[in-house]
Amino acid sequence: MRIVGLSGGIASGKSTVSNLFKAHGIPVVDADLVARDVLKKGTGGWKKVVAAFGEDILQDSGEVDRPKLGHIVFSDPDKRQLLNRLLAPYISFGIFLEILKLWMKGYRVIVLDIPLLFEAKMDKWTKPIIVVWVDHETQLQRLIARDRTSPEEAKNRIQAQMPLDLKKTKADIVIDNTGSPEELKEQFQKVLGHVTKPLTWTEFVLSRQGAFVAFISVFVVVLILSKTL
């Protein structure tokens, strides 16, 4: 199985690229969705976060008030690190379960869309690594427009992540999303060709089909040996 890493900065265009992958039949594990699930009322992650941050971060319904918690953690690095530490094991396990489900369905190529791929050191599990890059000003403007947030809040969120220029140096493939959606689609076609080329032997063995072939091979060898000895 080929596990492609997809990362970038906040509002650099990861979800837009993810949607292109999905439109071409390649499944995407979205770490933001997993992170939402592990913070739902009553879950282990929710309990840890409420114990650490207090009930002030809850809405009347008992669900976490996400904008409120976001405001707290994106303006205080220590609190952000605390939140990351509390949720990391739940998020990693959730991502692992999603990969397992896709493995069992027999997918050979999957994409992990993980904003904090490098920060959380999950990049070692993915190959190739795609980074969606934009210049700083475009990133800021798109973030402000999408989230209808203040420039200050938007800058805090951008600064909460590893610099996008540094992520770019760690990528196998860089998608420059500073241009139009049409330019993005043109680059995507090349990336798709790269990502869907035949699996290497290691990737094949890690796929469900490869595991099946390996199992049958061992079974046949054992059978032959037991007949001949």
Ligand SMILES: CC(C)(COP(=O)(O)OP(=O)(O)OC[C@H]1O[C@@H](n2cnc3c(N)ncnc32)[C@H](O)[C@@H]1O)[C@@H](O)C(=O)NCCC(=O)NCCS
């Ligand atoms: C702080 C929270 C509640 C704010 O929720 P909100 O709905 O406003 O934002 P959302 O979850 O949609 O995230 C939007 C983007 O913010 C960035 N972001 C999220 N969490 C973090 C973080 N801890 N550090 C840096 N950037 C982050 C990502 O680029 C993400 O795509 C939420 O982001 C959260 O629970 N974060 C911690 C979990 C986490 O690490 N998520 C990232 C998955 S790898």
Ligand SMILES: Nc1ncnc2c1ncn2[C@@H]1O[C@H](COP(=O)(O)OP(=O)(O)OP(=O)(O)O)[C@@H](O)[C@H]1O
């Ligand atoms: N090439 C483009 N031209 C214009 N707007 C774009 C382009 N690519 C993405 N956008 C817009 O920029 C915003 C951010 O894109 P997107 O939501 O895909 O980013 P993201 O990296 O997934 O963000 P997050 O880290 O918050 O999950 C969205 O409103 C999207 O529609």
